Amino acid sequence: MKPTVEVEKNNKKSTIKRLVAYAKKTKKNDNKESKN
Amino acid sequence: MNYESFLKNIEENIMNYLPEEFTGSIVNLSQTIKNNGLKLDALTILKPGHEIAPTIYLNDFYKELNSGKEMADILDEISNIRVKHDQAPAAAENLINNLSTMKDKIIFRVVGYEANKDMLKNMPYTVKNDMAFTYRLVVQKGNDGVASSVINNDLMNHLSLDPETLSFLAMENTPKLFPAEFMSMNDVMRSMMGEEDWEEMSMFMDMEQEPKLYVLTNDSKVNGAAALFYPGQMDSIKTQLNSNFYVLPSSIHEVIIVPKTEEIASYKDLETMVQDVNSTEVAPEEILTNNVYFYDGNELVLAKDYENQVETSFTQDKSTVERMIEEQYPSMDIDVDSGYEL
Numbered sequence: 001m002k003p004t005v006e007v008e009k010n011n012k013k014s015t016i017k018r019l020v021a022y023a024k025k026t027k028k029n030d031n032k033e034s035k036n
Numbered sequence: 037m038n039y040e041s042f043l044k045n046i047e048e049n050i051m052n053y054l055p056e057e058f059t060g061s062i063v064n065l066s067q068t069i070k071n072n073g074l075k076l077d078a079l080t081i082l083k084p085g086h087e088i089a090p091t092i093y094l095n096d097f098y099k100e101l102n103s104g105k106e107m108a109d110i111l112d113e114i115s116n117i118r119v120k121h122d123q124a125p126a127a128a129e130n131l132i133n134n135l136s137t138m139k140d141k142i143i144f145r146v147v148g149y150e151a152n153k154d155m156l157k158n159m160p161y162t163v164k165n166d167m168a169f170t171y172r173l174v175v176q177k178g179n180d181g182v183a184s185s186v187i188n189n190d191l192m193n194h195l196s197l198d199p200e201t202l203s204f205l206a207m208e209n210t211p212k213l214f215p216a217e218f219m220s221m222n223d224v225m226r227s228m229m230g231e232e233d234w235e236e237m238s239m240f241m242d243m244e245q246e247p248k249l250y251v252l253t254n255d256s257k258v259n260g261a262a263a264l265f266y267p268g269q270m271d272s273i274k275t276q277l278n279s280n281f282y283v284l285p286s287s288i289h290e291v292i293i294v295p296k297t298e299e300i301a302s303y304k305d306l307e308t309m310v311q312d313v314n315s316t317e318v319a320p321e322e323i324l325t326n327n328v329y330f331y332d333g334n335e336l337v338l339a340k341d342y343e344n345q346v347e348t349s350f351t352q353d354k355s356t357v358e359r360m361i362e363e364q365y366p367s368m369d370i371d372v373d374s375g376y377e378l
Contacts, residue, residue: 003132003173003191004068005124006078006091007117009181010257010289012228014319018286019225019251020237021317025309026245 037107042098043077045107046114050081053115060084068093071288072151074321081118088125090183092117117181124175124183131173138195142187143213144169144206145259147288148325159188160199164265165338166325171202174213182258207267214254216263218273221249221292247297250277253290260290261324270331281331282339284310285324296330303328303339 037045047065051058062082068091070076082089097110131138149156149168162169173191176183185191187202219227222245226234252273253260263269264283274280277295284292284306294306307328314323328339337345 003088003128003185004091005088005121005128005175005183005185006093007121007124007181007183008093008258009117011096014322015257015287015289016225016228018290018313018317019221019228019292021313022249022284022286022292022309023221023225023245024241025313026247026249027242 037101039098042101042107043094046079046094046097046111049111050079050114053111054081055119058083058118065094069155071147071155071321072323073154076321079114083122086125088128090118090121090124120178121176121181121183127183128173128175128185131175132191132195135195138173139205140209141174141213142202142205143172143174143184143210144203144262144265145172145288146170146262146265146324148285148323151323151325159186160192160202162199162203165329165336166327169203169206169262169265171206177213177256182256207265210262211266211269214256214260214263216252216266216269217255217257217260218250218252218263218276218293221245221251224251224253247294247299250293250295251286251290252293257289259288261285261288264291264336270336274331274333280333282306283329283331283336285327285329286310286313287318287322288324289322291324303330303343307339 043065047063050063051061054061058081061084062080064080064082066078066080067075068078070093076093076095078091079094080089080091092114094114097114101107101110131141144162146164146167146169147155149163149166152168156168156170159170161171171187171192172184173187174182174184187195187197192198192202225237229237250273252263252269254263273293277293279295279297281296282294282300282303284294286292294300300306307326310328311326314326329336330339330342332342
């Protein structure tokens, strides 16, 4: 039995990229403008 | 430098960056099927006299090279990771041979079910909505990452465990080993970016969101979407927000929580947003699913199922009201549609 040990680390840049994408799509002023 | 040359460069030069104790190690490159069917290039550096070595995936390092990082710095980083996790193989052997210790290190993770059917064939898993829980043995956890082994069918049998026991142990252990972190989106970004970058970004972009977004992950921010399924977690979020909520599967590492407010007319806009971000901003192996979920205070369901349920229940309620009016005022012709609100 030889399991594989994987080492994973948080990719900070990727996480920030995803969160910024969501933040951009829910910007308060943009939403107001699009509603108007 | 193309990708093949990059891999060859690492294979040929990594030994020059490792300390003397690694002399005589065997460097091996192989390909592994990972999340969502993605093939990743894996590096192992096996020290003499050992049978297990940590696996380091190289694909992300190539992205760093293309972002301007020097090759020497990448080799240095890989070397540092290997050295830092040098105890992992011995720890793995100890864990596997010590059932009582091993049982405290079993955790679960969450992946999309459909996209991982092939990978799941070889391992125990539990299906939840359109997601699947997989199980792992944590070998080491530190600031630089998490070292773990997947529990496939072979390892489960070797450990004399069954899927039900794995699920039970994982539900107990995961919240202890990887505590949940629930914060507003802006607080998470600010803490990850640092005050200076945050201030700079805030100057160019309005950071106030509508609806307000929250992030749920774990303390290592690696495979943190599983935190959603920690016992009592969804109830705790509902209490904090004082609202039912939508869940956007931002990635396998975190989910985004959106309180249900009047501004959200339908889950469909949220689903379009998830699909758009998944296709443009999320690495293929880090995609969780393309669906939006809803916590209604009792259970997590697909948002589309929830809205269908509400529509059905609305239709049923209307019939009941119609019947009541007909019984009470048999001679009146009343349009029950008027003034009806959800």
